[in-house]
């Protein structure tokens with residue numbers, strides 16, 4: 630009989646990230662599909678009681694914890710020891726965890742120490758004739774593979790946005806704390822601070838409802854024969870700030886940005902497409918972008934797609950978008966900003 634362990638790290642404020650609730654939902658669904666497999670939750674963090682209370686009614690058989698100052702921040706050596714201890718105590722056959730930089734770093738090593746195997750970027754889990762199968766994408770989301778393994782324990786890092794987050798009442802959770810001893814060598818690695826970009830420079834927002842994509846048209850000569858780069862910069866920044874949208878870009882625009890100060894807050898991290906990212910948002914709006922295949926392949930997981938382009942024959946019109954507005958994006962976004970400013 631399979632036994633499932635769901636792992637989660639707490640955030641700085643002691644809460645669980647959304648991705649952890651999504652993985653919890655995945656674990657509960659899997660437990661039910663396996664005919665009622667036992668689920669144990671393993672929490673790692675500084676103080677984990679609030680996180681445990683938030684999932685008190687999820688139906689897990691037990692909640693194990695590894696907590697304290699040594700486990701408050703991401704560190705390969707202590708995180709690996711924590712996972713090893715949780716696996717030893719729960720003796721699971723399947724271990725699920727959300728894809729975070731922290732788990733992505735420590736879980737492959739922990740799987741090795743536990744003589745297990747690991748699958749990263751899991752995008753689906755299914756039980757077929759009693760056997761667990763997972764899916765993941767390869768070659769920039771162009772090929773999907775279905776995998777199964779006989780080796781146990783089997784670690785699965787679940788991509789965010791795949792499962793709905795678990796929602797249930799909070800309560801008073803009874804937890805079992807595990808003692809994990811950290812050596813001095815382990816403590817040599819310390820987090821001494823966190824550097825984050827200013828809030829106006831933070832343009833990539835994975836949780837945003839809208840993906841706003843800027844294309845190279847923003848920095849090209851407009852109908853008056855002039856460049857309007859400063860105006861483009863202001864319009865884009867104002868729109869993503871007020872709408873709380875996440876900012877994506879075509880490759881052409883970010884390539885130009887690295888060659889000179891074109892759109893100052895744009896970097897290769899914003900690039901969407903075959904050689905960029907494949908973000909997940911409910912809606913997407915492309916502006917001044919031609920909608921070529923290497924770009925639109927990155928829109929695979931955007932549910933509702935709209936585009937604004939001056940070219941009625943652009944790629945978006947060839948079935949890549951649900952709605953194409955043949956219009957001047959400078960005018961449309963200026964109007965949208967006006968409406969946003971007026972609430």
Ligand SMILES: Cc1cc2nc3c(=O)[nH]c(=O)nc-3n(C[C@H](O)[C@H](O)[C@H](O)COP(=O)(O)OP(=O)(O)OC[C@H]3O[C@@H](n4cnc5c(N)ncnc54)[C@H](O)[C@@H]3O)c2cc1C
Nearest residue numbers: 844845846879880902903904905917919923924938939958
């Ligand atoms: C191997 C390979 C990998 C690639 N990977 C990627 C990738 O990951 N991501 C990616 O984006 N591209 C990628 N590309 C490049 C891709 O093929 C296109 O060249 C690129 O996406 C074009 O960018 P664009 O649409 O912004 O620019 P353009 O093709 O220059 O289009 C600009 C558009 O803006 C419109 N426009 C101009 N002014 C206005 C206005 N005022 N209002 C409205 N519309 C206006 C124009 O009509 C035009 O349609 C890749 C290419 C290759 C060969």
